[in-house]
Amino acid sequence: AQKVTQTQTSISVMEKTTVTMDCVYETQDSSYFLFWYKQTASGEIVFLIRQDSYKKENATVGHYSLNFQKPKSSIGLIITATQIEDSAVYFCAMREGSNNNAPRFGAGTKLTVKP
């Protein structure tokens, strides 16, 4: 069975610094998709970035990047030059590559960026 674990409940950083959020996953499938989503204070949930298991290169979108360590079943989210508006809850998710499957989410990490 697939499982996603985020052990960091909350993180606090100073503005303009770099932060890494951890996520480990469990799956028996050789093909899978990994995601990070952001939930703002208003409750809105939006997609940030995706990593396909067969790709060796780490995905990057804007000031978000991933640290994909396949042997460790780990997919960390790195946010560089953090801004106040990055304060939110970040969810890691995984979808196994088997057809007609659904993504499963971790418990989330609350990020607070201080001025």
Added chain:
Amino acid sequence: EAAVTQSPRSKVAVTGGKVTLSCHQTNNHDYMYWYRQDTGHGLRLIHYSYVADSTEKGDIPDGYKASRPSQENFSLILELASLSQTAVYFCASSSGTGGSAETLYFGSGTRLTVL
């Protein structure tokens, strides 16, 4: 931008009563999902569907039924609401599998309080 609309935005129900949460998407997405959010548990998958007139059980289906009468609509039904079902419920949709089709688009959520 994909649009997923949930109704109602909030609801107060009595224990033992029937509750129906509705979700409507206008983007021709094949996949639709219902997740439940509780503090400390992240997003947990209740039911999902990848084609009209068919639904699949997620990880916590007990006490919930789902209905997908058309591609656009996906409902979550609580036949006998219980106190433990107090939570925020999110509907999401995605167009398919692989690449950008994997992206989930979330509704704004329904806050359900069972008294």
